Amino acid sequence: MSAVLTINTGSQSVRLTLFNRQKNGEYQRTSMHYRDPNGTLSPDLLLNITARPHIVAHRWVHGGDWLTEPRRFRRQDSVAVERLNSMAPLHNPKAFQWLMVATATWPNARHILIPDTGLYRRLPELTWRLPLPRNICATLGLRRYGFHGLAHTAMWRALRNEAPHQAHGKLITLQLGGGSSVTAWSAGEPLETSMGYSPLSGVMMSSRPGDLDPEVVLKLVEALGIEQTRAILNQQSGLFGVSAESADMRELLASDSASASLAVEMYCHRLVHQVGSYITTLGGLDALVFGGGIGFHSEVIRTKVCRQLAWHGVTIEDERNAGEKLHDGRISPVEAVPAVFAFDADEAFELYNQAIEFKETEL
């Protein structure tokens, strides 16, 4: 028997999952989910894990051009890995701290870094290239990297299990958690995604603004300097900035203040705007899939978004959408097109799978 531990350091949570793998390839899993809204949870928690993992798979949110596919971490890589930190300040520095404790705790395990950006190396140039001077982009590594690749892939696989035809059609997946992003797929390949050079762009998020006029960013830098601007854009904007109350969707939905409901409405409005634009890019829509802490758990947010997409024939059934989901995740009527699903996007299994596949090619 061998053990694989997956570590997923999200902006609002840390998820640890231990897979005990038998010789026949079957496994048992144990999951631990911790809330960590300020990124202050101590990685020393790993010391409580009594199992000795053979493989530790680390979700690496920003892989940049250095980490484009799973890669074994070695001590001499530390400088290259740390260099990626500033491009995803809510994620990479935190993942780095957990990596340092994990490598010290299990020095003989294989530590595999798995980029959240990996999926989007498959984007066409039409959508990954930025409309800036080519030479500057090449020198500075400016391009759309795309994020939440593990979660969007997990949603795609879950859909393929339930409705293979739709997974290969015109599809939009919504990962709505601490960070939120939307990916458009065509024929099983990613075509567009809302996050770009960093996980700051695209739709509105818990504490990040999503797309902004670049001049707004220049104004902030001019007035407040680069460090404060980075903190505002990563930690003080989005739902938190607009509501001036909380970055947590549950708290905003429970609040009766006008600023909290405006924040929720803006969040949904921007999602609808993004989905509508992707329906146009795809030339139609076969399926819409919700995932992430908000997307999987909040029937209210799903209802608000789907209601505004009714013009395109998006319908959901209240009983399917409410409470515990049917095991197949479908929340639209059975024959409806577009079909609508909600899945508990299994990033841990995606990490596990990619780590096992990588190990096999490495041998």
Ligand SMILES: Nc1ncnc2c1ncn2[C@@H]1O[C@H](COP(=O)(O)OP(=O)(O)O)[C@@H](O)[C@H]1O
């Ligand atoms: N039942 C629920 N209703 C609305 N929002 C929820 C619910 N459960 C979790 N959430 C929201 O999910 C978000 C966290 O998403 P999650 O995917 O766990 O975070 P992370 O980005 O750290 O991976 C929080 O804003 C939380 O309020």
Ligand SMILES: CC(=O)OP(=O)(O)O
């Ligand atoms: C990329 C990203 O924003 O991830 P998360 O939603 O887990 O914070």
Ligand SMILES: [Mg+2]
């Ligand atoms: Mg997450």
